[in-house]
Amino acid sequence: AGPAHIGTLRIASSFKNVHAIMHAPLGDDYFNVMKSMLERERGFTPVTASIVDRHVLARGSQEKVVNNITRKDIEEQPDLIVLTPTCTSSILQEDLQNFVNRASLESKADVILADVNHYRVNELQAADRTLEQIITFYIDKAKKYGTISNNKTKNPSVNIIGSSCLGFHNQHDMSELKRLFADLGIEINLIIPEGSSVNQLKNLTQAWFNFVPYRETGLMTANYLKKEFNMPYIDISPIGIIEITAFIRKLEKILLDQGHECSFEDYITLQTKFVSQSSWFSRSIDCQNLTGKKAVVFGDATHAAAITKILSKEMGIHVAWAGTYCKYDEQWFKEEVKDLCDNVVITEDNALIADLIAKTEPAAIFGTQMERHIGKRLNIPCGVISSPVHIQNFPLSYKPFMGYEGTNQIADLVYNSFTLGMEDHLI
């Protein structure tokens, strides 16, 4: 995972009309290049830098940060400006909060300082925290002005929390989830942060429940809303048939608890049998060829755990080890995959993973772009299942990982990785 400020920027620039100002040296506005290239973004990325140079080192940022904030306020008229610290500002130890207080007096936009410390958290944790911070800020504001919605929507509804830019197949997942919820008769109240406006946040409380598709970003917000408004949430990622089923059953229970009569069992059966090809695929002769084949899995916690479950429970593949770089989520990850693989690996060290792969000699790897390159070197096929990713992982065609269509995509991905390996071997 990348440095903390990347996480903050991903959240801030996913909202509509929110501008981020980084307190950083020249060169650290590299985020804009990534966003513009990887997402082939048409708009200008709403991120600017308040440059830290020699001058700032000697005399402090002083007016500079404040001026940059008020200037952006006038130029772009955003709803919110997020001042984003970087590693450099972490050690300068300037009182950025003070600048924010001063700037917010002068500007129309709300101004907050992202509460992330470069040396304590990484990109994903920072994204999680920043989202929570923004939500808390606007909920508090709404409470103060009495504009918060106290009523639930008439029909069951959900907030999807944590959909953001530069996420792995995020946009496709969102389309698939919308479809899934529509099938189940559940309205979407808000999707945050991607595409929503901070002015809508006061309506978050109208939803019947919250849903966090990726556990890396959104759990903090979901917990906050649970504590504050007693809103239940689901944190099961609907990736793979078994998990989708668990997800829908949990959802059913939440609705029943709130007095809404419903039963989704028929839907699950129908989808599993007819829409998703993957359970039939698992039984077909092709897939039986894969039984017992050796694979390894590595990625963020959400995807690595989900793929491990699919490989082992749905396809009968032997997962030699499964791992994640989300060190801070170690416990959850271990719990999820402990019976599904021989070993669990928790590390951020790419070289260690490379060594392990070489030692294990799996028939296929499921990992990030890093593992794909290791695979190339060792001549082992690799399916990319998680960030960090390259531009190829922002495909133009529809490729969700979640929901029933996602199961088809994953089955193809898994199958193609293995057959390629077999063919190679035969040749």
Add this chain to the structure above:
Amino acid sequence: ISCVSWLYQKIEDSFFLVIGTKTCGYFLQNAMGVMIFSEPRYAMAELEEGDISAKLNDYEELKRLCLQIKKDRNPSVIFWIGTCTTEIIKMDLEGIAPKLEAEIKITIVVARANGLDYAFTQGEDTVLAAMAQRCPEYKEKAISLSGDPKEETKHPPLILFGSLPDPVANQLIFELKKQGIKVSGWLPSKRYTELPAISEGNYVCGVNPFLSRTATTLMRRRRTKLIGAPFPIGPDGTRAWIEKICSVFGIQPVGLEEREKQIWESLEGYLKLIANKSVFFMGDNLLEISLARFLIRCGMVVHEIGIPYMDKRYQGGELLLLEKTCQEMGVSIPSIVEKPDNYKQLERIRTLQPDLVITGMAHANPLEARGINTK
């Protein structure tokens, strides 16, 4: 710090150790794309909170890393690339290096290439400036790049500086040879162990516009004479560059005019395409002046030359040529904007609607989406 990505390839027996934070690492990893998977000869020394509050011992930590590099890769030189963080916490890299160098017996060159002071290509400048101080003194016989040590030279030694891909460098050496000029050395050399010898009174000449510190170091510290020529970019620039070097050595250049004409002729097809089209440089790598000058000669109209940093002395020859080119082509001299404000530039682009905007990747896709061609 991005200069690491091309310099480690250029200097074959080097290893680059970037001493910085996760931000620097992330930047390099993304900027280099696939290259990071080909076991490159660079690494990050990632500073942790403990290093920042100086709980850890910088010296011991660096020693451990360098010993490991020495063991695994055995390079002739390790470059320590200082970053914003080492700068702010005032890590005394220059002080530590000589001690460590003596202790572990491997050359260590320190260069600061941080975002506080420099932009993009200027990183190469800081590295070359640091190397310039390490070049051996000129002894009786220098290594001859032209391959023939007996070859007579009628001029004092000439050393070129600036990293170029080998074929390009060889081409320039060849062009000079045709004028009877011998290149006695090139900074950087292909291997660190083959650094060119430099001594007082030698002549030096830059091939890239962003090397002003290196130039200054060569003049002040090594007491060499700098040939302030335009840069060999475009046939016009290349000719002016050679002419200037010849004139310093009192050589009458031969066949240059012909040569330039030939090249222009071979470009005919392209020139037709771009004639009278307008171009806007947003500015990010200091090549802008030379490129603008070349494009004006090609018949284009330049609206604005954005440039991160402008050394009027070092780029003097180039600026004069730009002026001359504008006069000859009958266009006014474009405004040169140092440290441009991108936001205002975008406003100007919106009004001017140039045919081509030369820009970084952060702005390219959004501009294309607005119907503006970019490069």
